[in-house]
Amino acid sequence: xxxxxxxxxxxxxxxxxxxxxxxxxxxxxxxxxxxxxxxxxxxxxxxxxxxxxxxxxxxxxxxxxxxxxxxxxxxxxxxxxxxxxxxxxxxxxxxxxxxxxxxxxxxxxxxxxxxxxxxxxxxxxxxxxxxxxxxxxxxxxxxxxxxxxxxxxxxxxxxx
Numbered sequence: 001x002x003x004x005x006x007x008x009x010x011x012x013x014x015x016x017x018x019x020x021x022x023x024x025x026x027x028x029x030x031x032x033x034x035x036x037x038x039x040x041x042x043x044x045x046x047x048x049x050x051x052x053x054x055x056x057x058x059x060x061x062x063x064x065x066x067x068x069x070x071x072x073x074x075x076x077x078x079x080x081x082x083x084x085x086x087x088x089x090x091x092x093x094x095x096x097x098x099x100x101x102x103x104x105x106x107x108x109x110x111x112x113x114x115x116x117x118x119x120x121x122x123x124x125x126x127x128x129x130x131x132x133x134x135x136x137x138x139x140x141x142x143x144x145x146x147x148x149x150x151x152x153x154x155x156x157x158x159x160x
Contacts, residue, residue: 049091052076057098060089065098 052058056068058078066078069086077088122130 048096049094052091052094058094059096059098060093061095062093 052068052071054068054070057065058068058076059065060078064078064080064087066080066087068076069079070077071091074091075088076091076094077086079086
C-alpha cells in the first residue's frame with residue numbers, strides 16, 4: 001500500500017507541470033495568432049497616417065472620400081464633394097487611401113480576369129507594314145530555297 005501512495009504522489013506532481021506547460025503553450029499561441037498580427041497592423045496604420053501629405057485621396061473610418069488639404073500633428077483637413085467642403089478631423093479617423101484601382105471588389109476583379117481578351121483591330125498602317133514584312137520574308141525564303149537547291153545539286157555532282 002505504501003508503494004501505491006508514493007507512485008500516485010509523483011504522478012500528481014508531473015501532472016501539475018504538464019498543466020503549467022499547456023497553459024504556457026496556449027499563451028504563446030494566443031500571442032502569435034492574435035496579439036502580434038494586431039500590433040503589426042497598428043504599426044502599419046500609424047506609419048500610413050504619418051506619411052500622409054496634401055493631395056492624397058483618402059477614405060475615413062466613416063466611409064467619407066476626400067482629398068487631404070492640410071495636416072497638423074494630430075488633425076487632418078480634407079476637401080469633400082464637388083463643392084470642396086472642408087472637414088477637419090482627427091488623424092486617427094483616416095482609414096486608407098482612396099485608390100479607385102484597388103476599390104473594386106475581388107469578385108469583379110476575378111470576373112475581369114476570366115473574360116478573354118478582345119483582339120484589337122489592326123490599323124491600315126500596321127496592315128501595310130505586315131504586308132511589306134511578309135513580302136520580305138517570302139523573298140528571303142525563296143533565296144534560301146535556291147541556295148539549298150544549289151548546294152544539293154553540287155553535292156549530288158560530287159558524289160557521282
